[in-house]
Amino acid sequence: MCLSVPGKVVEKKGLAADVDVGGTIRKISLKFVPEAKVGEYVLVHTGFAMQIVDEEEANEMMKLLKELTDGPVS
């Protein structure tokens, strides 16, 4: 119902920003996440950043999955 892709903020001017999704650069609005900083990843939907990607949670997930799949079958 809502495709949203992670893009890296590569340039920011006020609420306007350029994000990079695997080399594709697009102008988007930071209206909904004004605090997003250059270098951070945001989830982009129809030209707007809807949320800032929580990198810690992302790393935590991968750690959990490795434990889940390596460890004995609980």
Added chain:
Amino acid sequence: MKDDRILLAHGSGGAVSHSLISDFFLKIFTDPTLKRLDDSAVLELGSDRVAFTTDSYVVKPLFFPGGDIGRLAVCGTVNDLAMSGAEPRFISVGFVIEEGLEVSELEKILKSMAGACEEAGVPVVTGDTKVVDRGSADQIFINTAGVGYIKDGVDISGSNVKDGDAILLSGSIGDHGVAVMSKREGLAFGTPVISDCAPLNGMVKAVLDSGADVHAFRDPTRGGLASTLNEFAEQSGVAITIDESKVPISEGVLGACEMLGLDPYQVANEGKLVAAVAGKDADRALEAIRANKYGKDARIIGTAKQTDRPKVFVSTAIGTTRILDMLSGEQLPRIC
């Protein structure tokens, strides 16, 4: 076909286009050669066999990263001839130009065509030009037709794919489609991706000269890799299974397709080919493709199997299986 008007989807190269062809054209034009629906018609002239093809080019914008309508018009027809195993020899060109097109634009296009002709070694030998009043065409449309010579013993067709054939792909997919879409109004986005528009007759010649037992070639243009593989499956009555992890997709194409909700397997290419080769000669054919400057990234991506239920399957990157279906209509960016 239910539609009572022609829709953009009828030109997409996908299933809706195929229904227009089968429900109308093949009912009205009944020649058996036409019915084979190969990239070129293979004709007998005396003891020689000749490949004959035609194609029209209406790309917008006229100039895009990595190419333009002129280079496209030459490469497209040269490639269609090559995909029938022919050596392209001559092409014709027909222009339909809208009143008001700047002459400098026309000149740029002609020079680009000449460059592609020289690279492919195929001269323009005849042509025609029409000018229509403003609004009756969109700047310029180009049709090219071509003739090629088929050596004895060469029997290449989309209906020749055999049980046990290896499926080869000459490089990354989706580059042309993404490069053109990135310039389209309402979608504009910056991308490092450039069109792969290139003549492939040299590559085909190298594969044939290598002695590999090749059964089919096709360039996956409109409708992308998915359409070509489904056409092979349909025409040859085989099930094709490809390994997703072997299909090269550049990060730029992946990023753009993720952003627009498109499937790279259905995005157009203009300088790639798919080959069906007897399993024992797969490596030899692969080597010949990789020796060509447009084939550096070539891979063996899958195999074909005899079946009574022709279909294309993908073994996914996560080890499961799914169908790879043909694009149905017009390719539109999705939000959901």
Added chain:
Amino acid sequence: MVRFLSEYRDKDLAQGILKRIEKISKKPANFMEVCGTHTVAISKNGIRHALPENVQLISGPGCPVCVTANVDIDKMLAVLSLPDVIVTTFGDMMKVPGSYSSLSKERAKGADVRVVYSTLDAIEIAKNNPEKKVVFFGVGFETTTPTIAESIIEAKEQNVKNYSILGAHKVVPPAMKALLDLGEVDLHGFLCPGHVSMVIGSKPYEFIARDYHIPCVIAGFEPLDILESIYMLIKQIEDGRSEVEVQYKRAVKPDGNPVAVGVMNQVFEPADADWRGIGVIPGSGLKIRDEYADFDAARLFPDIEVPPTREHKGCRCGDVLRGLIFPYECALFGKVCTPTEPVGPCMVSSEGSCAAYYRYDDRVKA
């Protein structure tokens, strides 16, 4: 390698989770994926057939295009009869049939219909065509609606007078409640929509776990996200728990994105909405507040003549949307109704469940 995307397509981890699911899953597990994007991701990654027999994934009313009632599509097509109108919309709306036609068919007859990626592009078109009326067809759930609301705010600020929205906006939780109250489907869990929840957070689903005792897991859209979420749902069933858990933690906070919710509520207020296959669900839609009436196409063009609604004979999209039947259980599926010649919206929309089953899952139930 696209960061935060490609790493969630790892084969070993995916196969590892599947083995773990195989190991612990005993009880029957019918899970509904509410979101159409999940439906596509599940089919496109071949997940449906990789799960044990007792685990079934059922598609819900999750594609905003499919749930748009015929009457709303007919209203949108009627706008095309206005003089000097440019209709802008997302690509998803182009092919969906109303009672008599579709946007792509009307465009073929000469209507000025343009696909845009963002409402901001639609405003640009309005600015570049001051003499035209630019109407944006707004469909979507809570992920998309804030962006449509923001376009109205910006149009008002920039005094763009020829831009308006004709919308059929919907919100998810009331529809999930309506499905549960219908009680037609034996559900053991919900795979909740990740990107709607990115905006509204996890709290709006708590009534489902609390009052209906059905586990909810808010899932991301990559294969590992979906597989981990299915594992979490199964763990809840086997442990006898029913809670709202967030799997998609890198994007979903308990309170979602209050700024986005604020913008949505600034422009829209709750209203009843007509869902294809379910009917009118109280408070499940959004309508433009009086303050922004100048941008509400329904009020700007009240006297557009809308033909009587006509449903497609034999089309069971309504039953598919309620999870009553699988797409291949509809008599038209794959025969009379295919992506090339679709009958209902679930086959037309690139995110409809029938299209997903037809395009990715083997057409005959494996």
